[in-house]
Amino acid sequence: MERKVFQLGDIVQMKKSHPCGSNEMEIIRMGMDIRIKCVGCKHSVLIPRAKFEKNMKKVLRSAEGDQGSEMTSI
Numbered sequence: 302m303e304r305k306v307f308q309l310g311d312i313v314q315m316k317k318s319h320p321c322g323s324n325e326m327e328i329i330r331m332g333m334d335i336r337i338k339c340v341g342c343k344h345s346v347l348i349p350r351a352k353f354e355k356n357m358k359k360v361l362r363s364a365e366g367d368q369g370s371e372m373t374s375i
């Protein structure tokens with residue numbers, strides 16, 4: 302099973318787009334729950350990690366300075 306890798310500061314794409322029309326979210330807090338901020342309207346929401354992993358489609362940009370390298374699953 303593929304494991305989704307994400308970290309604080311990542312820009313992720315969600316399966317469902319936000320009412321504002323954007324489906325890109327930035328991870329601004331990690332913990333038991335994850336706080337994400339909509340890139341389009343800057344609205345932030347707190348969602349349980351399990352729900353986030355289910356609704357997250359992919360990481361668009363990683364916060365770590367390794368842009369350009371393809372993300373590989375182990």
Ligand SMILES: [Zn+2]
Pocket residue numbers: 319320321322323339340341342343344
């Ligand atoms: Zn929005």
